[in-house]
Amino acid sequence: MNIINNRTKEDHELNLLNYFKSSDEAIIVSPFLSKSFKFFGFDKIKHVNKITLITTLKNDYNDQLCKINFFKNLFDFGIKESIDIEILIDNSLHGKIYIFKKENEFKNAIITSANFTLNGLKLNNEWGISFDEPKKIEEITRDLISNIVLEPITKTILDNLENKFASNPQPKQVIVKTINLVEILGLKSNPLIIPNKNTIWLKPIGSSEHFIKLNEKYANPTHELYFAKNPRGVKIGDILIAYAVGYKKVLSIFRVASSVLITSNSSDRWHYYLEGENLTRFYGNEWNKHNIHISDQKHFFVKENKLSATPSGKNSYGTLQRGGDKLRITSEFGNYLINKIVAINKDISFNDENI
Structure with missing residues (x-):
């Protein structure tokens, strides 16, 4: 077992890339996804045979826009690199898990607080635990898949979703005045706590x-x-x-x-x-x-x-x-x-x- 901490060099991004390089199949379980497909080093994992993505697709315009764009980029990447892409939807999902297989054997997994985003994998204060117990990983995977009741999103279904989304633009929203409570807190007078003796x-x-x-x-x-x-x-x-x-x-x-x-x-x-x-x-x-x-x-x-x-x-x-x-x-x-x-x-x- 290994603890992953984004405040060290061995952050989530580095660990994921290392596991991708030593695997031929990966399962990404993340409710939130990055707005940009370029945030992660997909160009370094071309030898992978299959990527399964399990995420949410809730009734929120901005979330749907982000997800549809990400799905499209992922399918395009799969076609370009001959990687089988499977996208599954679980709207009760909250956990974040990354699972890796080699020659159809479960090898490694990370259970973590980190979503599959730039902030989650690198910038946020996130912690996770990686382990290499095949039976436990297989049990977690079986449980994940068995709770999914919706059919996978294929390229054809994605095209239909994209067309439906494009034909129903976001309705004009009433502007609601919000209060930035974090701004009210402001910064400490010495936010980095620099002692007087330090230059x-x-x-x-x-x-x-x-x-x-x-x-x-x-x-x-x-x-x-x-x-x-x-x-x-x-x-x-x-x-x-x-x-x-x-x-x-x-x-x-x-x-x-x-x-x-x-x-x-x-x-x-x-x-x-x-x-x-x-x-x-x-x-x-x-x-x-x-x-x-x-x-x-x-x-x-x-x-x-x-x-x-x-x-x-x-x-x-x-x-x-x-x-x-x-x-x-x-x-x-x-x-x-x-x-x-x-x-x-x-x-x-x-x-x-x-x-």
Whole structure:
């Protein structure tokens, strides 16, 4: 038995991909599905012979729209890769289970809180248990299938569902004023609980020769953060606000989780690194959508607060502009940036797909 925790590198996504690679049949049991078919590495599981999906299809316009699009993409994927696709509907479903077979033998299963969505498999705080007891897995599978009373959704049935859905557009809805109770709660004055003894740093990622890609994600629970020189002064518990060289947009916020480590190749240009705990993974997953630009934010902070952004009081990024790989900033400016990013991270975490 193994406990899966999204706050580690061994998250649900990684575990599922590993089981897919060692199996020829998979059963996905998930009431909610991602709005996007591209969120998961289906391109890495082309050798699978069959995928069975068990989910819900309730009388909700947005849920039906999401499910029909996902079903269509799944069938198209199956046709392209010669994978048998079976879609079953169980509207009393609440559990999330992932089952894997090899040569018609049950091999592995995951029972979890994680839906088959990007947030469920990677970003949400989800826990699951994986195990490899064939008889137990077979018993669970038999119970799952025996409770399904509706016929499977074939490609023909899906076409009929799609036509029915298209011919009955969503009725005009009365706008109901809602109260955002989470917004009322607001953020703590020190949301990441940063002790006064810990320093906040700006940390560039990439270089003028090698910009990071705009579609690159910073959503893993931990990241290795590299330095050209030994980052003396940076200690465990310090905060690194990472930003993209060139774009100068904040990528995510990291808490230093290790002492200085050294790469195995002494000729590496970035020879030193630290393990960073990613504190704003939802933001890091879509950093390129948000205009948190370190130069603009410094200007706004100094103008609004009449305080210094750097300990020297010069409010200059000169060290970074000359190729430096870190810059200490004041706790006031650091928390100003942190509060903005944490607020965005909070809002993203409460979007519709985070169910």
